[in-house]
Amino acid sequence: MYKHSRGRITALSDGIFAFAATLMVVDIGTTIDIKNIGAQLPLFTSFGVAFFVMMLLWKVHYNFFQRTKYVDNWIITANILLLFTILFYLFPLKTLINSITQQIGMTANDLSQLFMLYGGGFVLIFASYSFLYWKAYKRDIENNNRLKLKFFCSHFLIFVIIGIVSVILSAFQLGINFGFPGFVYALLGPLCYFNGAFFRKKHPSVFT
Structure with a gap:
């Protein structure tokens, strides 16, 4: 038996993703100078990249809850950490893209701190995804395709390792x-x- 409401969790998560998108729109609205729109194209670029990264993260989140119905307090906690990190992560990502597209002068220390902030968020996000899959693999005994949960746990663990190397x-x-x-x-x-x-x-039968 599944003791927690998956629908409540996904509804809250979708609301936070929508809130993050709203924050990005508000942020770009306060920085755009309509009289000099051509020079502002890099800001649109950073917004576009950050938005589609967020949509990819939403799709990964959506896929997890499609692959398992199991929810417990650990999964709820990991999901909260994930959503918090995504909200925080989008703004250093936009700053990193702006530094490239606008050729903003940054010292080695500035770049180091920015990459560390970006990498730390990357690690936390995919550590959360990996943990979600690991917990579901261990506990969702009613799932007919538990090995797929195990695969995605190891898949996102690779992301964590690369993020740590970058940091x-x-x-x-x-x-x-x-x-x-x-x-x-x-x-x-x-x-x-x-x-x-x-x-x-x-496991040749897992993805057939």
């Missing part, structure tokens, strides 16, 4: 002027591919 590189300012702490996120593609290939080989 470490940022803390020691290794290649910071060349954006190396950002480039390490490109490793997500091949690592996730090999993880998926390994899991499919070990």
Whole structure:
């Protein structure tokens, strides 16, 4: 038996995602100079990137609650932490994009702190997703496809590891002027591919 209301949790979560989108719109509305709209295009770019990143995070959140009906107090707590981090994470992401698109002069220390803030949010978000899947895998014994929950736990754990590597590189300012702490996120593609290939080989029936 599932003791908690999944509908209440998803409704609250959708409301917070909508609130985050509203905050971004209000923020861009207070910084745009309509008389010089051409020079403001980088602000629209950062808004667009942050918005679609948020939508991708919402889709990951949506997929989790489609794959399991299990909810307990641990899942509720992890979900709250996740939503809090997403709200906080969007603004350093916009700042990072603005620094690139507007070529804002930033010192190595500034870049280091920004990458660490970005990486810390990235780690917390995907650690929350990984924990949600791990908890559901362990406890949702009524689920007919529990191995898929296990796969996504390991999948998002890769994101956590890469985020930690980026934070470490940022803390020691290794290649910071060349954006190396950002480039390490490109490793997500091949690592996730090999993880998926390994899991499919070990459990060929999971994704059929």
